[in-house]
Structure formats: C-alpha cells, structure tokens
Amino acid sequence: MAVIIDENTRVVVQGITGNQGSFHTGQMLAFGTRVVAGVNFDKAGQEVHGVPVVATVHEAVEKYGANASVVFVPAPFAKDAAFEAIDAGIKVLVLIPEHIPTQDAMEIMVLAQRHGVRVIGPNCFGIISPGKCKMGIMPNHIYKPGPVGIVARSGTLSYEIAYNLTRAGLGQTTVIGMGGDRVIGTNFVEALKLFEADPETKVVVMVGEIGGIQEEVAAEYIKTMSKPVVAFLAGKAAPPGKRMGHAGAIIEGNRGTFQSKVDALTAAGASVASLPWEVPELVRQRLG
Amino acid sequence: MKLYEYLAKSFLAEAGVPTPKGRLATTPEEAEAAAREIGPCAVKAQVLVGGRGKAGGIKLASTPEEARQRAAEILGMNLKGYVVEKVWVEQQLNIDRELYLSITVDGQTRQPLVIASAHGGVNIEEVPEEHIVKRNVDITTGLLPFHAREVARRLGLSGSLAKQFAQILTNMYTVFRRYDAELVEINPLAVVGDRLVAADSRLNVEDDALFRHPDLPKVEEGTELERKVKAAGLAFVQLDGDIAVMANGAGMAMGTLDVLSHYGGRPANFLDAGGGASVEPTAQAIRFLLETRPKAILINIFGGITRCDDVARAIIQVKQSEGIPVPLVVRLVGTNDEEGRRLLAEAGIHAYTDMGEAARAVVEAAYGKGA
Numbered sequence: 001m002a003v004i005i006d007e008n009t010r011v012v013v014q015g016i017t018g019n020q021g022s023f024h025t026g027q028m029l030a031f032g033t034r035v036v037a038g039v040n041f042d043k044a045g046q047e048v049h050g051v052p053v054v055a056t057v058h059e060a061v062e063k064y065g066a067n068a069s070v071v072f073v074p075a076p077f078a079k080d081a082a083f084e085a086i087d088a089g090i091k092v093l094v095l096i097p098e099h100i101p102t103q104d105a106m107e108i109m110v111l112a113q114r115h116g117v118r119v120i121g122p123n124c125f126g127i128i129s130p131g132k133c134k135m136g137i138m139p140n141h142i143y144k145p146g147p148v149g150i151v152a153r154s155g156t157l158s159y160e161i162a163y164n165l166t167r168a169g170l171g172q173t174t175v176i177g178m179g180g181d182r183v184i185g186t187n188f189v190e191a192l193k194l195f196e197a198d199p200e201t202k203v204v205v206m207v208g209e210i211g212g213i214q215e216e217v218a219a220e221y222i223k224t225m226s227k228p229v230v231a232f233l234a235g236k237a238a239p240p241g242k243r244m245g246h247a248g249a250i251i252e253g254n255r256g257t258f259q260s261k262v263d264a265l266t267a268a269g270a271s272v273a274s275l276p277w278e279v280p281e282l283v284r285q286r287l288g
Numbered sequence: 289m290k291l292y293e294y295l296a297k298s299f300l301a302e303a304g305v306p307t308p309k310g311r312l313a314t315t316p317e318e319a320e321a322a323a324r325e326i327g328p329c330a331v332k333a334q335v336l337v338g339g340r341g342k343a344g345g346i347k348l349a350s351t352p353e354e355a356r357q358r359a360a361e362i363l364g365m366n367l368k369g370y371v372v373e374k375v376w377v378e379q380q381l382n383i384d385r386e387l388y389l390s391i392t393v394d395g396q397t398r399q400p401l402v403i404a405s406a407h408g409g410v411n412i413e414e415v416p417e418e419h420i421v422k423r424n425v426d427i428t429t430g431l432l433p434f435h436a437r438e439v440a441r442r443l444g445l446s447g448s449l450a451k452q453f454a455q456i457l458t459n460m461y462t463v464f465r466r467y468d469a470e471l472v473e474i475n476p477l478a479v480v481g482d483r484l485v486a487a488d489s490r491l492n493v494e495d496d497a498l499f500r501h502p503d504l505p506k507v508e509e510g511t512e513l514e515r516k517v518k519a520a521g522l523a524f525v526q527l528d529g530d531i532a533v534m535a536n537g538a539g540m541a542m543g544t545l546d547v548l549s550h551y552g553g554r555p556a557n558f559l560d561a562g563g564g565a566s567v568e569p570t571a572q573a574i575r576f577l578l579e580t581r582p583k584a585i586l587i588n589i590f591g592g593i594t595r596c597d598d599v600a601r602a603i604i605q606v607k608q609s610e611g612i613p614v615p616l617v618v619r620l621v622g623t624n625d626e627e628g629r630r631l632l633a634e635a636g637i638h639a640y641t642d643m644g645e646a647a648r649a650v651v652e653a654a655y656g657k658g659a
C-alpha cells in the first residue's frame with residue numbers, strides 16, 4: 001500500500017517539452033514511474049525520452065489511460081492546465097510550479113473539490129512512493145521503501161529528512177510535498193488522515209516550519225490518531241516580523257512561533273525535533 | 289506589493305466606495321493648494337508602515353497656510369526607516385463611530401474571507417473574537433449581495449447604513465478580485481452622520497500576480513540590498529550576524545539558520561536561491577553574499593529541481609572571475625551531486641555531504657577553533 005499514488009498510477013506530464021518538464025520526465029522514468037504521455041499543444045506527435053506527446057490532456061486520458069497529471073507549465077498558465085486536467089477526468093493533480101497567483105489557486109481548489117480530484121501543491125516537489133511511483137522533482141536516490149510516511153511543507157527540508165531516515169535504514173511508504181503557498185490542495189490534516197488509514201505506514205513524520213497555524217491545526221487531529229507522529233520544525237532561529245521566503249513563514253505577534261508549534265504538537269503526543277539528524281532516532285523510538 | 293494609502297483609496301473610489309476628498313502633494317506649496325480646494329484637512333505621510341499617526345506622520349490643518357506648514361514638517365521626515373516623499377491632503381471627517389472591514393485569503397478554507405467588526409480604528413487582532421464577523425466567499429461565484437447583507441445584519445447594522453455597508457463590501461470585493469489582492473482593508477470605515485466613508489484603507493497586491501497588472505506603479509519595499517536581490521528573483525532577508533548563508537528552498541534556508549545557530553554561528557542573512565536556480569542566478573546570489581562582507585559563507589544545497597552540477601559551476605565561476613576572499617564551506621547533495629562534487633574538487637573546493645558537519649566547519653572557519 002501507499003497513499004494517493006502507487007504502481008498503477010498512469011502519469012501524464014503537462015509541459016513535458018519544457019526544460020524542467022523534460023528533465024524530470026527522464027528522472028521519473030528512471031525511477032520506474034509509468035509516464036504514459038506528455039502534453040504540449042504545439043508539439044503533438046513528438047516524443048520526449050520515448051514518451052508520446054499529445055495536444056490535450058483529454059487525448060492522454062483517452063489514448064493512454066492517464067489518471068494522474070504532474071504539471072510543469074509556467075505559473076501564469078497553471079490555472080488553465082489544472083482546469084484542463086480536471087475537465088479531462090484526471091483524479092490526482094500534482095502542481096509543481098511556484099508563483100501561481102493565490103486567486104488562481106483558490107479557483108483550482110474549488111473546482112478540484114467539486115470533481116473529487118486530489119491536488120498536491122502548488123509550489124511543491126510532488127509525491128513519491130518509493131519502489132512504486134514518483135510524480136515530481138525530488139532526487140531519486142535518497143528514498144527507499146519502508147514504514148515511514150512523510151508530509152512536508154518544504155521540499156528541500158523533506159529531502160534532508162528522507163535522506164537522514166534512509167541513511168539510518170528507515171524507508172518510506174509515501175512522501176507528500178504540501179507546498180509552501182498559502183493556498184494548497186492537501187494539507188497536514190488530510191495527509192495525516194491518509195497515513196492513519198494506510199496499513200503499511202507505521203509512523204508519520206511531519207516536516208513543518210514557523211508561520212501560520214497549520215501545525216497547530218494538525219496537532220488537534222494528532223490527538224485522535226492511533227499512529228505515532230514525529231515532527232521536525234524549521235525556523236527556530238528566524239527573527240519575528242520577517243518573511244522567510246515562503247508566503248506563510250512569518251511570525252506575527254504570538255501566532256505561528258516555533259515555541260507555539262512545539263507546545264501544540266508535544267501536547268498532542270508528537271515528538272518534536274529541531275535538528276534534522278534527530279529525526280531518525282525519534283522515529284525509531286516511536287516505532288518501538 | 290503593498291500600495292500607498294492614496295492608491296488604495298483611488299482604486300476603491302473607482303469601484304464605487306466612498307472615500308474622503310483628497311489630493312496628493314510632494315511639496316508644501318502643493319499641499320497648500322490642495323487645502324485651498326478641500327478645506328480643513330489631514331496631511332498624511334504616504335509610507336508603507338502602520339502607526340503613522342503616533343509617529344508624527346499625520347497632522348491636522350484648518351487653513352491652507354497651516355497645511356503648507358504641516359506638509360513642510362512631514363515631507364522629508366524619516367518615518368520608521370522610510371523617508372516621506374509624498375503626502376495625501378485629505379478632507380477632515382467628523383467621525384461618529386468606526387467600523388472595520390477587510391477581505392483576505394483564508395489558507396484553511398482555501399477561499400476569500402470577509403472580516404468585519406463593529407469596533408474599528410484599531411488592529412483587528414485587538415478586537416475580541418466575539419465582536420468579529422467572518423464569512424468565506426466561494427471564489428467561483430463571487431461575493432453576492434446577499435452575503436453582504438448578511439454580514440451587515442450580523443454587525444448589527446440596519447436601514448440606510450446596512451445598505452451602504454453592503455454596497456461597500458461588494459465593491460470592495462470587486463477591488464479584491466480586480467487587483468489580485470492578498471488584503472484589502474478599510475479601517476476605519478467611518479460613520480459620518482448618516483454616511484459611511486472609507487477613512488483609511490490598505491491594498492496589498494500579490495507579487496505573484498503582478499504580471500497581470502503591468503500598469504500598477506511599482507512600490508518598493510525593503511533595504512537596497514533586499515530590493516536588488518528580489519529583482520534578481522531570489523528571496524533574501526538581512527540579519528545581524530556575520531556568516532552569510534545560501535540554501536535552496538525557503539524551508540532549507542530556515543533549517544540551515546537553525547543548524548548554524550546550533551553550532552554557535554551568527555547568520556548574516558537568509559537567502560533562498562530558489563527552486564531550479566540555474567548557473568547565472570546562483571552566481572549572482574553568491575555575489576550578493578560577498579557584498580555583505582561576511583566572515584565566512586555557507587552554501588547548503590539539497591538539489592531536487594536544482595541541479596548540483598549547476599551550483600558547482602556557479603561557485604567556480606565566481607571563484608575564478610572575482611575570487612571569494614572569505615572562507616567558503618559548501619554542502620552539496622541531491623540531483624547530479626556526484627558530478628557537482630567532482631567539478632568542485634577539480635577546482636580545489638571540498639564539498640560536504642552532511643549538513644551538520646558543514647555548519648560546524650563554517651563556524652570554525654569564521655571564528656576559529658573553540659568558538
């Protein structure tokens with residue numbers, strides 16, 4: 001088992017002919033992902049790494065049975081791409097681009113919800129189930145199959161955590177990149193629910209950071225979970241009032257501070273690390 | 289991008305929200321002429337910081353001559369780090385009551401959120417939760433008149449004030465959508481006799497949507513260096529330490545500051561070189577770091593969409609073209625990392641694979657052993 005994607009996921013790449021789309025299609029194929037088609041309206045008929053390029057997502061669904069899409073188009077065109085995928089009946093939509101306007105993201109999320117589409121991102125690294133499927137931009141070699149589910153706000157930090165876990169012999173069921181934007185498709189609580197229901201996931205690692213109240217909201221759900229949760233939080237050393245890159249990573253007043261998140265998560269029964277190499281040991285303890 | 293009060297007000301007025309009569313002035317003489325037209329007025333510094341009144345940035349004037357004097361006092365003053373270049377000369381209002389009204393983005397529900405309060409004129413954070421009315425809007429249908437009427441009723445408004453309020457809210461939503469706003473706020477929304485007037489307002493346009501608004505005037509924020517780095521497409525925040533830090537991804541940059549601090553390092557900045565930064569922007573980022581004259585530099589890259597060989601080429605390019613005069617510690621793993629580390633090794637630069645070891649090494653390099 002894995003959550004959201006698995007070995008039966010048939011992936012279409014929107015924006016396959018671009019620099020990033022093409023490179024990461026190669027990487028996804030190397031990982032073993034079933035990339036069945038790519039989309040570029042002007043370059044239909046071509047191939048990228050042997051993957052056929054079609055003009056529309058509808059064709060990818062009809063001709064090649066695509067049921068999941070990973071979007072690499074530039075941010076100004078991402079809303080159109082997402083709407084096209086949803087309209088074509090895609091059920092898992094991974095939005096890689098950063099800088100998608102928030103109001104576009106809100107429109108995408110409403111439409112996706114109405115059509116029962118699971119959205120990952122935007123501004124994220126994607127989703128990966130080691131040994132089964134990868135949709136996204138993460139480095140292939142740092143993952144291995146195992147019992148840990150990971151959900152992360154930050155891409156690179158999640159690589160750091162997965163890398164530390166894998167080096168310690170702790171593989172992963174699925175790793176989900178939530179994305180750093182204010183409006184995202186799958187949040188901590190939704191990801192935690194999926195992992196709670198997945199029989200192969202034995203412990204969940206949540207990679208969070210300062211700013212916003214997502215971690216505090218997640219803490220409320222963690223109280224009801226049967227599975228242990230280990231949290232890693234970044235931003236302990238960040239000064240208040242400064243926006244640390246991510247839209248949400250700013251401390252305002254007493255909200256969203258490092259300490260308020262540690263307190264909420266600890267009270268909910270999670271173990272909290274503030275240095276990446278502390279995570280494997282905490283996971284091992286909670287695995288029992 | 290935050291807009292000045294006068295721009296926010298002009299966009300609200302265009303959409304049909306009543307605002308006080310006002311004129312922009314950049315000299316005391318212009319302020320005097322404006323006051324001659326407007327009558328008793330408030331002279332308001334146009335800067336992007338809150339608390340202008342307390343800091344002496346808003347002054348009342350009852351005659352044109354007085355308006356000139358007040359403008360002369362305010363223009364050129366330093367208000368919380370910003371030099372005042374413009375004042376907004378605005379009609380004085382006889383305010384009976386103050387309300388609060390804003391529309392923002394709600395990350396939890398993923399929808400626009402209307403926030404209203406019968407207690408305005410203060411920060412909304414200071415208003416007790418039970419006095420605040422909140423209502424989400426479905427962005428695909430928009431804010432409809434019935435939503436606005438409902439909010440007005442929940443605030444306790446009735447009659448003409450309720451009708452005016454509902455109209456203001458729907459017009460404000462038009463501004464929210466038209467300008468891709470992150471925040472549009474009227475505070476206070478003043479009750480003046482039997483009328484409602486937007487006495488002060490804010491409009492923050494989302495940076496990521498600016499491509500849709502090429503006609504908006506550019507409003508610059510931050511220090512000179514922060515602006516320059518932003519123009520180069522990088523996220524940068526100046527801090528007060530002495531070890532310059534570059535990482536890829538905002539989370540990783542924050543994590544790097546944490547690990548550096550853990551070993552006793554004082555970060556000089558937060559620099560997120562971004563996802564997928566290629567050779568040239570990365571080299572640019574390193575040059576920015578050198579401009580801050582740090583004691584040492586720590587580059588921490590976990591490549592996903594960013595390719596480690598590109599990062600290595602950028603480092604080598606800067607080293608060979610202008611030189612790197614301070615200790616440089618590199619940590620490089622992820623996509624194409626073997627190639628990246630090989631390139632660096634050829635150029636005489638060791639690259640760590642462990643983040644903690646790299647952080648410890650840069651602290652030693654900056655402050656000497658035993659620091």
